[in-house]
Amino acid sequence: MSCPKCLAKTKQVKDGYTAAGSQRYRCKACGCRYTPNPQDQGYDEEMRQQALVLHLEGLSLRLIGRLLLVNHQTVANWINSYTNYLPPDLPTSILELLALDGDIEDVFALDQE
Numbered sequence: 001m002s003c004p005k006c007l008a009k010t011k012q013v014k015d016g017y018t019a020a021g022s023q024r025y026r027c028k029a030c031g032c033r034y035t036p037n038p039q040d041q042g043y044d045e046e047m048r049q050q051a052l053v054l055h056l057e058g059l060s061l062r063l064i065g066r067l068l069l070v071n072h073q074t075v076a077n078w079i080n081s082y083t084n085y086l087p088p089d090l091p092t093s094i095l096e097l098l099a100l101d102g103d104i105e106d107v108f109a110l111d112q113e
């Protein structure tokens with residue numbers, strides 16, 4: 001990782017995430033902040049899958065959002081459209097949980113405050 005401003009290759013530290021979920025960096029040489037790979041979708045599949053698992057464990061959307069450092073509305077979107085976002089090769093245990101849940105929209109509705 002190198003700084004886009006001063007081109008330093010050292011002292012590049014992770015500095016949280018952008019609103020879109022991309023890793024942000026800070027250059028400790030010149031102090032600028034930058035995002036090397038800005039993405040629209042931003043979140044990787046692992047995080048979305050994690051959110052779904054946590055949801056199925058009974059955690060609230062807000063708590064999941066806090067744990068994963070994303071907006072709880074984003075978590076809600078993932079869960080509502082989990083079939084679009086999650087990889088097709090989910091572990092069987094998760095698929096069974098989803099089947100047990102039946103209509104996941106209902107489960108989600110209970111979670112809203």
Ligand SMILES: [Zn+2]
Pocket residue numbers: 003004005006007008027028029030031032
């Ligand atoms: Zn720099």
